[in-house]
Amino acid sequence: MTIQSMTGFGKGEASNDDWTITSEIKSVNHRFKDMRFKMSSMFTPIELDLRNKVADVFKRGSFEISLNYKKSEGKSKFDDIDTEKVNAFIDIFKEISKNKGVELTISPGEFLRQDFYKDLEDSSEETISLAKEAFSLALESLTKSRQSEGEKMLKVINSHRAQYEIHYKEIVALADQFQSNVEERLRKKFSEFSTELSVDEPRFLQEVVYYLEKVDVHEEINRIQAHLEKFDSILSSGGEIGRQIDFLVQELNRETNTIGSKSSLKEISDNVVQMKVQLEKIREQGLNLE
Structure with missing residues (x-):
């Protein structure tokens, strides 16, 4: 399935000897589905049908739909007297x-x-059929527009996801080193204190283990890896993925923040900042996906 942006524009035109009818549909992002029509009252009887056609094609978005009509080219103004x-x-x-x-x-x-002048509103069956044809062409054009924008956004999202993973792998490489450094500093402190104070070594070592567990980031690393695999699966599946991306970004943000709060190592903190920057960029792009 293709991925669609909620931003797009479509235009369709149909004409006969008497009339030229033009339909335009603009869409932007929206949490649900919203439609607004700008057209003559002569097209009111088909509004529900047009709404259903939009709902059948798109899952989300805010749509501004217009139908305009004018006399076909070659028609003189005197023909309307x-x-x-x-x-x-x-x-x-x-x-x-x-x-x-x-x-x-x-x-x-x-x-x-x-x-x-004659009444310029013509609600004959032929004119209504012409309006439906123009609308269908606009709908088809909008679909292509949204798909094209969706493909562009997908490339941008994948680019930010790749940048996120670069910094994530840096943290993976630093995780063991960070824990070893913490343990080494604690043992050094123990050696210094034990010469001056009476310290219960088993109890101290127990506290060291407890502290190391608190600052251990391997659990967060594993969760991030699982989320990234799910992220790739969603992007490859296509369809309605905007909300799923938003949820995964929240989960990745939570794990990334936890790593930042656990670690005092500057290199890890710097990478965490860059990971959060990439997640925010992914979130912004995801908001525009259906």
Whole structure:
């Protein structure tokens, strides 16, 4: 399955001898699914059908959908003049002129006022079918746009994930060294104190083991490895992955923070900072994925 961004734009156009109808759909990220329509009331009867079509194709996003119509090219403005209204107007003025004995003149320009135009809303079956065709083309265009953006985001996410793993492996390499250094410092302190004070060596060594367990980061390292494997599995599976990425980033952040709080080694702390930077960048990109 492909990965889709929630950001995209699609446009479709359909026409016949009389009308050209254009549909545009813009989408941005949203926690759920939200749709807003901007169109003439003549298309209201098909709004529910259009909503269902969007819902069938996309899982999440905020959608702004428009349907606009205009006379097809080649049609003159005079084609829209309502001759019945013009004839009625002329007949009325002829009657007034006859009754009053006053000669009235009428300029052709009078009939270019909006009052003499036909009703430009055409809700015939043919026009509605044209609107559906334009909308379907816009929907197809939006799908391609979202998929294209999704592929770009996937590359960016994989790049940040690779950077995260570089610093993670640095910590893996430093983990044993860090624990050995801590143990060595504690034993050195014990040697210094034991010459001046009476120290219970078994009890001291027990405390050393307890402390080393507290600062041991191998458990967090193992969890991070498991999360990274799950992360790769999600990215390769495709589909609706935005929420899953958000959850995994939270889990990785928790383990990364724990390593930072346990370790006093500067090299580990520096790598933890860089890992958190990469996780935040992944989170930002993930918010835009469906």
